Amino acid sequence: MRKTVSGLLPILIPAVSLAVLLAAVFYMQPRAMSYTGLNLLFNLAVPIALATIAQMIIMAVNDLDLSIGTFVSFAACVTAVYMPNQPLVAILILAGAVGIYALLGIVITLRDLPSIVVTLGMSFVWGGLAVLILPAPGGQAPVWLRALMVSKPPLVPMAIVASVVIAVLAHLLIMRSTFGVLLRGVGGNSRSVARAGWSVLALKGAAYATAGIFAVLSGMALVGLTTSADANIALRYTLLSIAGVILGGGEFVGGKVSPIGAVIGALTLTLAGSFLSFLRISPDWQIGAQGGILIIVLALRLVINRRSPQEKTS
Amino acid sequence: MNRLSLLSRKPWTWSFVAALATWIVTILFTGGASTASLTQATLTFAAFSVIVGLGQMLVITLGPGNVDLSVPATITLSGTVALKLMDGQDGMILAGLAVSIAIGLAIGIVNYAMIKFLRIPPIIATLSMSFLVQSTAIWYNRGLRVKPPEELASFTTSSTFGVPNTALVALLLSLAVWWLLDRAIFGRWISAIGQNAFSARMAGIAVDGCRLATYVLCAVLASVCGYLLASFSGGAALNMGAEYLLMSIAVVVIGGSAVAGGNSNVPGIWGASLFMFLVVSMLNTYGFGAGVRLIMTGLIIICVIVAASRPAGSAR
Numbered sequence: 040m041r042k043t044v045s046g047l048l049p050i051l052i053p054a055v056s057l058a059v060l061l062a063a064v065f066y067m068q069p070r071a072m073s074y075t076g077l078n079l080l081f082n083l084a085v086p087i088a089l090a091t092i093a094q095m096i097i098m099a100v101n102d103l104d105l106s107i108g109t110f111v112s113f114a115a116c117v118t119a120v121y122m123p124n125q126p127l128v129a130i131l132i133l134a135g136a137v138g139i140y141a142l143l144g145i146v147i148t149l150r151d152l153p154s155i156v157v158t159l160g161m162s163f164v165w166g167g168l169a170v171l172i173l174p175a176p177g178g179q180a181p182v183w184l185r186a187l188m189v190s191k192p193p194l195v196p197m198a199i200v201a202s203v204v205i206a207v208l209a210h211l212l213i214m215r216s217t218f219g220v221l222l223r224g225v226g227g228n229s230r231s232v233a234r235a236g237w238s239v240l241a242l243k244g245a246a247y248a249t250a251g252i253f254a255v256l257s258g259m260a261l262v263g264l265t266t267s268a269d270a271n272i273a274l275r276y277t278l279l280s281i282a283g284v285i286l287g288g289g290e291f292v293g294g295k296v297s298p299i300g301a302v303i304g305a306l307t308l309t310l311a312g313s314f315l316s317f318l319r320i321s322p323d324w325q326i327g328a329q330g331g332i333l334i335i336v337l338a339l340r341l342v343i344n345r346r347s348p349q350e351k352t353s
Numbered sequence: 354m355n356r357l358s359l360l361s362r363k364p365w366t367w368s369f370v371a372a373l374a375t376w377i378v379t380i381l382f383t384g385g386a387s388t389a390s391l392t393q394a395t396l397t398f399a400a401f402s403v404i405v406g407l408g409q410m411l412v413i414t415l416g417p418g419n420v421d422l423s424v425p426a427t428i429t430l431s432g433t434v435a436l437k438l439m440d441g442q443d444g445m446i447l448a449g450l451a452v453s454i455a456i457g458l459a460i461g462i463v464n465y466a467m468i469k470f471l472r473i474p475p476i477i478a479t480l481s482m483s484f485l486v487q488s489t490a491i492w493y494n495r496g497l498r499v500k501p502p503e504e505l506a507s508f509t510t511s512s513t514f515g516v517p518n519t520a521l522v523a524l525l526l527s528l529a530v531w532w533l534l535d536r537a538i539f540g541r542w543i544s545a546i547g548q549n550a551f552s553a554r555m556a557g558i559a560v561d562g563c564r565l566a567t568y569v570l571c572a573v574l575a576s577v578c579g580y581l582l583a584s585f586s587g588g589a590a591l592n593m594g595a596e597y598l599l600m601s602i603a604v605v606v607i608g609g610s611a612v613a614g615g616n617s618n619v620p621g622i623w624g625a626s627l628f629m630f631l632v633v634s635m636l637n638t639y640g641f642g643a644g645v646r647l648i649m650t651g652l653i654i655i656c657v658i659v660a661a662s663r664p665a666g667s668a669r
Contacts, residue, residue, distance in 0.1 A: 105599075152658055153612035159599055160654035167647030174644075278422075278480055285477050291418050327488025330481040337481075338471045 053287050053303040056336045060310050067317045078196035082264060084309040085188070085201045086111070087279055089257035091305040092209045092298060093250040094280035095289055099213065099296045100246045101226045102147065102154035106162035107254055108277035110136070112270055113165040114258025119178025119268035122259075126181070137251040144247030148240050162277075169270035176269030180262045188263030201260075202302055209298035212249075222246050226294025283308055286336060307336065364609030364616075368624030371607075371657050375631040379638050393517060395630050397585075400523035402626035404578040405597050406604035407530045408571030410622060412475075413605050414534075415567055416547040416614035423464060423479040424575045424601050425594030426486035431456045431576035432583030432593055433490050436499045443504045450580060457576030460486060461569030468568070469561060487591075494591060501584040509585040519581055526574065531619040543567055547614030604629060607657055628657075 064080065065072045071080060090111050097104040104110075114133060121129035143161065147154050180188075192200050213219035224232040225242050233239050257276070262268050285291075286307055287300025311332045315325055376395070380388055405424055412421045431453040439449040460482065467478040500506070508518055534540035542563045545553040554560045578597070583589040606612050607628065608621025632653050636646040 146659070150659055153606060155602065155612060156606040156658050157655055159603055160651040160658070162599070163647045163651030163654065165651075167644045167649075167651065169644075170647065171642075171644035282477060282480065285474060291474060291476070321492075323492040324488045326491075327485045330484025330488070333477065333481040333484070334467065334471065334473070337473045337477065341472050 050288060050297055050300045050303070052340050053300050053307060053336075056286075056339060057303050057307045057310065060307060060314055060332075064310065064314050064317055071313075071317075074191075074194075074196055078191075078198050080313050081196070081198035081202065081306060081309060084306050085198055085205070086257045086261040086264065086273070087276065087283065087309055088202055088205050088302045088305040089253050089260060090273070090276045091280045091283035091287075091301045092205060093253035093257065095209075095284045095287075095296045095298060095301045096213070096222065096246055096250040096253065097154070098281075098284055098289060098291060099222045099226045099294050100144075100243055101229075101292050101294070102158075103281070103291070104158045104250065105155055105277055106158040106165055107280050108274040109162040109165040109169065110251075110254050111258045111261065111273035111276050112268070113169040113172075114255045115262045115268040115272050116169045116173040116178065116258075116270060118184070118259045118262040119180065120172055122181040122184070122262075123179050133255050137248050137255060140251030140254075141244045141248035144243040144245075145240060147247075148243040166270065173268060173270055176267060178262070178268050180266040184259060184263040185266060188260060202306060206299045206302040209253075209302070213296065213298050218245070223294035223296065226292070226296075279305070279308055282333060286333070288340075308333075363618075363620075365618050365621030365624055366609075367657065367660060368608050368621050368628055371653075372624050372628035372631055375628060375635050379631060379635040382635075382638050391634060393512070394634065395627055396520040397517040398630045399623070399626035400517065400519040401578055401582050401585075402597070402600050402604050402629060403523040403622050404526055404581070405575055405601040406608070406622040406626060407526060407619070408574035409601040410605045410608070410610055410617050410619075411530070411534070411543065411567045412571045413602075413610060413612065414543050414547045414614050414617040415564055416550060419475050419547075419564075419614060420602065421464065421479045421568065421571045421575075422476060422598065423460060423483035423486060423572070425596075425598045426483035426490065427457060427460050427572050427575040428579035428582065428594030428597055429589065429591060430460075430486050430490040430493070431579035432589035433494045433591075435580045436501055436583050436589045437493070439499075439502050439505070441500050441502055443502045446502050446505050449502075449505075450577075453576045453580040454573055457573035458569055460576070461572030462565070464572065465565045465568040469565075491591060494589065498588040498590070500588060505584045506587065509581055519585060522581065526577075527619050527623065534617060534619060539563065539566070544615050544617070547611075547616070549615075600629060603654060607654065 068076075070076055090107055094104055094107055114136065117129055117132050117136075121132065143157060146152065147157055188197065190197055213222065221232060221237055221242055222245075224237075225239055225246070229239050232242070258268075258273070261273060265272070283304035284296065284301050285304070287297055287302070287304030289296040289301060308329075311329055312325075314332075315328050318328075320328055376391070379391060383391075405428070409421060409424060412419050434456060435449040435453040438452055439445040464475075464479050464482050467473050467482065468475050471478070473481070501509075511518060513521060534543075542553070542558045545556065545558060546560055546563055550560060575594075575597075579589075579594065582593060586593070604622055604625035605617075607625035608618065608623075610617035610621060632650055633646070636649050641649065
């Protein structure tokens, strides 16, 4: 019994904060409580949720990706420029980019490099490539992608359906599959995973490649929503994705991550933005209030986790 | 020979080798015509990265997960408030400096309070803080561009004995931090905390006091940098700190300090700061477009890191 409670606790807190925030939005703007309203509120959450899952996979192996934002921008640029007319070229470029991600994971493991610095360097590279591909904002979304992102399934808006699908798929991949268990094992104790006969090198490469795939999907989803791209379109995703993972109960070390929590974290962050615009806060304080919400939600964790105080070394 | 091999074992050697190589390549391209001006510009701009980098280095020394993302916002707020307060009057220069240091103190204390009492991981705590600080700067600034006091502006843009004044200030601060890190007990303490916080506590080190002091020091250095930077560039801008987020982390790591904490060095900050500015000016000299310049910068950073690394599993 106790085990189930403590297993649910990490997801419970983000879920409760999301519900409270949503209730506040509904209270202020009852018209948001509709199909269209919900869709508008959560529309931009889909690409953020995908980027957050990508970051979470990197964090599961104890690394941190500071290039997610520029990489998603890069993927969005490739999608907007090549996908409509030369889909094959676009797919080749994106597959190559995922290959580079796998290579990064391998190099970082082989040479014992700090992931923060390598991805910091890569953020320049992706940014540069994005500028080369799309020097000025523009491009267009492929018809099928646009149709998918604005489609209207019955009863539940697309944004919610997509978020649930992402959460369930990521949950199955990371929490239920052998691959996911091994990944979190690498984060928890890579030496014992190696002793058990697995190649940490291959696992890290696979982790980075999987994260790359999710980040590519994030870029594509973003283009589907915005119908165009520019080289800076998703720069803030780097920090948003890290915040989303932490909000969702994930930790920086030890392979402790929660895919469902991460998606909820991404939804919460998206909603915080809408919430602030409903509050009619002066634009000067928009970013600041977002910081405030982040602090409050994380402080809630402390209140609820107080029962099991433990020494934090980080 | 013996001395040379000793030097090659220092973690910061690589950053200076890379900086020197970039400097030579740039000079070669221009045929030696711009040697003096390039060196001047490099020292001036590297000085700002050094000042911010020193603070970031101390924080990173504290161990895994410790990093201060509020640095750019602190730079912006300190520059904005100090310049508005001084309002171009020479008599207010010291008051402006005092206010910007006070801003640094306050931000550092709040940062650590969130880390300690709300148990928020440092990355997220300082990130949230940076949002709040940035908003304050936007609210306070209101698009105003106040000119710095004449004397302060001419101080930051001129040189003494051929060395830019900003570089001299950075040198003084570096010596202070070097003394703190390598000669004073404080340095031993924060290195010990970075290597193993639990053992450090058991050994009787005031872990919380040390960490608080480190975060405060980092914020103060960032605000001093903001004060100088705003005076140097003739006014504060809301995005003036932006590039120092990545820069401050990059110079620490390229300089050979351990990202996992517990082992840092001051000279490397200088090597890496000079190197980072030289890379940009080299690529500018060669006339590359923005895209290629970004790609080359990234690849060069990665190459330096790979070159300075050792295969996994070897003794550190």
